[in-house]
Amino acid sequence: xxxxxxxxxxxxxxxxFVWFCIKYVWPPISQALHERQKKIAEGLDAASRASRDxxxxxxxxxxTLRESKExxxxxxxxxxxxxxxxxxxxxxxxxxxxxxxxxxxRAEVEQEVNRAKEELRTQVASLAILGAERxxxxxxxxxAHRKLLDELAAEL
Amino acid sequence: xxxxxxxxxxxxxxHLQNLxxxxxxxxxxxxxxxxxxxxxxxxxxxxxDTMGWSIAMGTLFICLFRKAxxxxxxxxxxxxxxxxxxxxEFIENLTRSTFHGKNPIIAxxxxxxxxxxxxxxxxxxxxxxxxxxxxxxLGVDYMKIVPTTDPNATMGMAIGVFCLIIYYSLKVxxxxxxxxxxxxTPFNTxxxxxxxxxxxxxxxxxxxxxxxxxxxxxxxxxxxxFILIALLPFWAIWLLDVPWAIFHIxxxxxxAFIFTVLSxxxxxxxxxxx
Numbered sequence: 539x540x541x542x543x544x545x546x547x548x549x550x551x552x553x554x555f556v557w558f559c560i561k562y563v564w565p566p567i568s569q570a571l572h573e574r575q576k577k578i579a580e581g582l583d584a585a586s587r588a589s590r591d592x593x594x595x596x597x598x599x600x601x602t603l604r605e606s607k608e609x610x611x612x613x614x615x616x617x618x619x620x621x622x623x624x625x626x627x628x629x630x631x632x633x634x635x636x637x638x639x640x641x642x643x644r645a646e647v648e649q650e651v652n653r654a655k656e657e658l659r660t661q662v663a664s665l666a667i668l669g670a671e672r673x674x675x676x677x678x679x680x681x682a683h684r685k686l687l688d689e690l691a692a693e694l
Numbered sequence: 695x696x697x698x699x700x701x702x703x704x705x706x707x708x709h710l711q712n713l714x715x716x717x718x719x720x721x722x723x724x725x726x727x728x729x730x731x732x733x734x735x736x737x738x739x740x741x742x743d744t745m746g747w748s749i750a751m752g753t754l755f756i757c758l759f760r761k762a763x764x765x766x767x768x769x770x771x772x773x774x775x776x777x778x779x780x781x782x783e784f785i786e787n788l789t790r791s792t793f794h795g796k797n798p799i800i801a802x803x804x805x806x807x808x809x810x811x812x813x814x815x816x817x818x819x820x821x822x823x824x825x826x827x828x829x830x831x832l833g834v835d836y837m838k839i840v841p842t843t844d845p846n847a848t849m850g851m852a853i854g855v856f857c858l859i860i861y862y863s864l865k866v867x868x869x870x871x872x873x874x875x876x877x878x879t880p881f882n883t884x885x886x887x888x889x890x891x892x893x894x895x896x897x898x899x900x901x902x903x904x905x906x907x908x909x910x911x912x913x914x915x916x917x918x919x920f921i922l923i924a925l926l927p928f929w930a931i932w933l934l935d936v937p938w939a940i941f942h943i944x945x946x947x948x949x950a951f952i953f954t955v956l957s958x959x960x961x962x963x964x965x966x967x968x
Contacts, residue, residue: 540733541846542716544741548748548841548850549857555752556799556806556854563759564802567782570766 655694663691702925709822709921712741712844713829713836727835741844748841751813755806781809785954792958795866795965800958803858807851808954814841815913815946819939822920842913842949845906852906855957859901862964871967901960905953912949916942 666687700708707729714726716739725742726732732739762778771779785808789801817840829837841847863872876894877887916938923934 540714540735540737540739541849542714542735542737542739542741544712544739544744544844544846545850545853547740547745548847549854551745551749551752552806552810552851552854555756555810556803558756559759559806560799560802563756563763564805566763567759567766567778568786570763571779571782 659691659694662694663687666690705925706918706921708836709826710838710843710918711836712838713743713834714739715742716740725835741838741846743836743838744841744844744847747817747839748810748814748847751817751841752806752810755809755813759805759809781805788955789958792955793962793965795962797862797961797965799858800961803961804954804958807855807957808950811842811851811909811950811953812947814847815950817841818843818913818916818920818942818946821935822917822924840913840917842909843917845910845914848910848913849902849906851953852902852909855905855960856902859898859960859964862961866965867967905956905960909949909953912945916945 667683670683670687711729711732714732714735715723716726716732716735717723718726718731718735721731726735726739758774759778759782762775765772766775766779782805785805786801789804793800820839825839826837838844863875867875876898877890879890879894881890919938920935923931923938926934
């Protein structure tokens with residue numbers, strides 16, 4: 539256990555190791571640790587942000603769903619109303635059409651009746667003249683009695 | 695055991711003798727073959743085992759931490775990296791809580807001291823006969839593998855720390871400021887300057903002594919006990935050896951820790967203005 543040059547040797551070794559540690563050992567570890575710390579902090583931050591985003595998105599989705607439901611019921615209601623309206627319109631139209639057809643038919647019938655009456659009137663005149671000719675068995679002045687007979691026919 | 699049936703005294707002496715290379719007055723530069731020869735070499739000698747093992751441990755520290763540091767990613771750390779990072783953060787917290795200045799040197803210094811001393815101390819749990827016996831077979835007379843049981847090693851480190859204390863005292867306070875601090879504390883009066891100076895110089899010089907000798911004393915005492923236990927009959931050794939070794943896991947860590955903390959505290963004081 540003599541004090542000798544080992545003392546100096548050990549001091550030199552100490553200095554070299556400390557220098558080496560300062561230069562080559564400490565910085566990479568320190569850097570890696572700080573980077574990891576930063577990364578973890580960022581990760582935690584991102585996680586909390588994501589959960590907040592999720593909450594927000596859920597809320598938004600809920601709102602959208604509610605809105606769309608409202609919209610859907612509104613549309614349905616409108617459609618129902620429109621359908622009723624259309625049915626009503628169609629009904630009205632049909633009724634009008636029917637009325638028109640009935641009126642047309644009625645006019646036609648009347649026209650037909652009038653024409654038949656006219657025809658009958660002309661025929662009645664000639665028949666009456668023929669009848670009167672036969673009855674009287676004599677020739678009657680057609681021109682003189684025509685007027686009389688026409689008057690008679692008009693009374694039909 | 696070296697030699698044929700050594701007496702307990704010889705055995706203990708042999709295990710406490712460093713492998714010394716030095717300038718012997720008669721033999722010139724050679725390895726010492728006895729404690730007397732080693733003593734005769736005086737200051738111009740070097741303990742090859744102390745230097746070799748301490749440099750080996752220092753290199754192991756540098757390699758381990760360098761490897762972990764280079765491989766360090768921001769991803770999930772492996773086992774080695776985890777361990778290195780644990781030690782790293784332990785030292786970083788220690789420095790941050792103890793050292794109140796701004797000096798990027800202190801933390802790496804503390805890390806080096808702690809791990810290096812821890813590794814050197816840990817060599818102690820290797821059974822005391824393994825390496826001396828192995829080297830004896832290889833023709834080497836002495837082999838004391840725990841560098842911290844050599845006062846040269848512990849005082850060498852303490853002197854390194856002492857130099858830093860002086861350097862930072864002068865750098866931070868200036869020559870005048872440092873001289874003033876030595877002269878006017880603890881008693882701030884002209885009358886007591888010589889007394890203050892004496893007190894402060896002693897307390898300054900005691901710092902490296904207390905650092906180096908505390909570590910040396912603890913380790914050396916533990917080593918002597920291990921050697922004494924090794925003198926017991928082989929079947930009884932484990933009875934005492936195992937508890938003592940387990941106890942030394944604590945001592946080894948504690949002494950490394952104390953050396954580191956005290957160095958940081960001393961350096962912190964060197965940075966403080968009064």
